[in-house]
Amino acid sequence: MLLLGIDLGTSSIKVSVVDAATRRVLAAASYPDTEREIIVRQPGWAEQDPRQWWADAQHAIRKAHATGAYNPVEIGAIGIAYQMHGLVVVDETRQPLRDAIIWCDSRAVPYGEAAQQALGDEYCQTHLLNSPGNFTAAKLAWVRENEPALYAQIDHIMLPGDYLALQLTGVATTSPSALSEGIFWDFARHELSGEVLDYFGFDKKLIPLVQDVFSTHGQLRPEVAAELGLTPGIPVAYKAGDQPNNALALNALEPGEVAATAGTSGVIYAVTDQLFVDAQSRVNPFAHVNHTRAQPRLGVLLCINGAGSMNRWAKQTFAAHLSYPGANALAAKAPAGSDGLLCLPFGNGVERMLANHPVGAHFHGLDLNVHTPAHLLRAAQEGVAFAFRYGLDVMRAGGLHPAVVRAAYTNMFLSELFTRAFVNATGLAVELYETDGSVGAALGAGIGVGYYATPAVAFRAVPPLRTVYPDADAPAYEAAYQRWRQVLLSLLPALMPAALPVA
Incomplete structure (x- = not known):
């Protein structure tokens, strides 16, 4: 049996066709080739057209078919991963009533x-x-x-993958x-x-209709099958948000296992049974793909x-x-810590880990006699690594210790x-997987669809490509992080000390 996976991202849609028996990827394709835009009608807003997602998915599937690496009629099941927390509203004809938020x-x-105030802290927690x-x-x-006439026409609300x-x-x-x-x-x-x-x-x-993540969410319509x-x-036998799905892909399913991504957003996703x-x-804890009432499995999500x-x-x-490799090579010419240049990477909407305080993106300590484009590029990547460290300290303060x-x-x-900035700033080794x-x-x-008896069977015996450990640059990164943290805290006057992670 062949399996088709669709990943509905913010920038593009990627598909892979996998041989279920060998777990080998026979073909992969994405569409569009350049990053799909985010529609920003007002500051702080972010929307995309669901109909564009559907068109892009069809293009990506046809691109994969065009490789000739498999026979499309041998695909026996479809799975979907998708950007989380979005809102799609459709009418009774299944058509979107507005762009997705x-x-x-x-x-x-x-x-x-x-x-939160009306429901009360105790209920929410x-x-x-x-x-x-x-x-x-x-x-x-x-x-x-704000759109009551449109709201009155809604038949169903759904997440992007739905x-x-x-x-x-x-x-x-x-x-x-x-x-x-x-x-x-x-x-x-x-x-509910x-x-x-x-x-x-x-x-x-x-x-x-509410169903298990791993279940039949409908059968492919004949007219769509003919088109594709x-x-x-x-x-369609599986649907999950991109971060639970990423954890599944990395076989992070049991308490203590942790997955990370650094795409458009950056995420740490730590599995717990508490x-x-x-x-x-x-x-934020969410139900993981294998969560049940009898056997809780939550993914605690840090999002940047x-x-x-x-x-x-x-x-x-x-x-x-x-190119990106070229920019990375240029950034590597600057030293660890970027000669004191610090970057706060919070310019893509308010951040939950900062209690939704609007900080924005900043470069701090720019010296026109010292800093070059290499420093600016390196500081941007180091700033993302420091943001991961800050969020991990929130998790650690709550009792999670990956x-x-x-x-x-x-x-x-x-x-x-x-990668080295991440491990040196956080003190955590990273296993990298293909x-x-x-x-x-x-x-x-x-x-x-039942081809694999359990998730563990589906992902067994998949070794990491390599493991990256903290190295001699760790002290320099610790010092740079502490300076970065002080700059950030100076911009968070509205936050009480209890809302801040430990140093």
């Missing part, structure tokens, strides 16, 4: 804060494990108040994992939160909006003539400079 959009913060914050439920509340599955199958479904990332899920009762629905005035009928050269009726709560909701986006901006601004991190050898982890979100989604489909 995506993960880095900040407009709904006041709605989440008001919900014991049932939701989070503040409603800037997540999907709060985004829907913004639509209800929409893609809807286009493939004609069936609207969701899962506890998806609902938890939208802050609709009551962990204490293992059901009636309190959240009642507070916001949402009709339960807006929520699609696939077999009608094959199931109902972890951060009182300030700076890091400005990670790869900061690195991309720095490259385009200071080294537009270079010893090693697993990451795919992709995106910013392709940069040796960034995988990505589309491969994880494909193997997730194999689990969902």
Whole structure:
């Protein structure tokens, strides 16, 4: 059997076709070739057209077919990974009523804060494990108040991956994992939160059918199969947000296992069997792909909006003539610590780990007689590594103590400079693997369709490409981080000391 994995990212859609028996990737393709734009109609807003996602997915699938590396009719199941926390609203004809409000959009913060106050800290911490914050439920509340005529036409709300599955199958479904990332899920009762629905005035009928992550979320429509050269009726057998899916792809499924990504956003995703709560909701626990009521598995997610986006901006601004490897080579000419130049990479929307305080992106300590484009490029990557360290300290203060991190050898982890900055700033070794979100989604489909008995079977015997350990630069990075942290704290006057991580 062949498995098709689709990864709906912010910048592009990537697909992989995997031989289920050998776990070998037969073909991979992405579309578009350049980064898909984010629509910014007002400062702090971020939207994308769901219909563009669907068109891009079809282009990517056809590109994979065009390699001739496999017979498309042998694909027996489809899995989907997707950018988390977005809001898609569709009418009864399955058509989007507006552009999707995506993960880095900040407009709904006041709605989440008001919900927190109304529902109370105790309920939010014991049932939701989070503040409603800037997540999907709060985004829907913004639509209800600001676009009431459009809101009245909504048949279903969904996450981005739910929409893609809807286009493939004609069936609207969701899962506890998806609902938890939208802050609709009551962990204490293992059901939709009636309190959240009642507070916001949402009709339960807006929520699609709730199913397990690994299950049949509909069969491929005949007309779509004909368009894409696939077999009608094959199931969409897996759907998960990109970070739970990344953890699955890295076989991070059990307590103590940790996965990391450094794409457009940067993420640490630590698996625990405890109902972890951060009182300030700076890091956020969600139901993992293998979470059940009887056997809880939560992924505690640290998200840095400005990670790869900061690195991309720095490259385009200071080294537009270079490729990413070329820019990395230039950055490596500056020393560890960038001769005192510090970068705060928080320019892609408000950051949850900073309690939604609008810090923005900064370079600090710029010396016109010392610093060059190499320093600016290096400081940008080091600033992302320091942001990871800051968030990890929040996790450590809450009782999570990872010893090693697993990451795919992709995106910013392709940069040796960034990888070494990460391990030296955090003190954690990193295991690098040859995988990505589309491969994880494909193997997730194999689990969902029953080809693999368990997730552990799907990912067994996959060794890391290599492991990177802290080295002699660690003291320089520790000193630079402490200076970076002091600069950051000087910009957070609204935060009480209890909201700040330990040094």
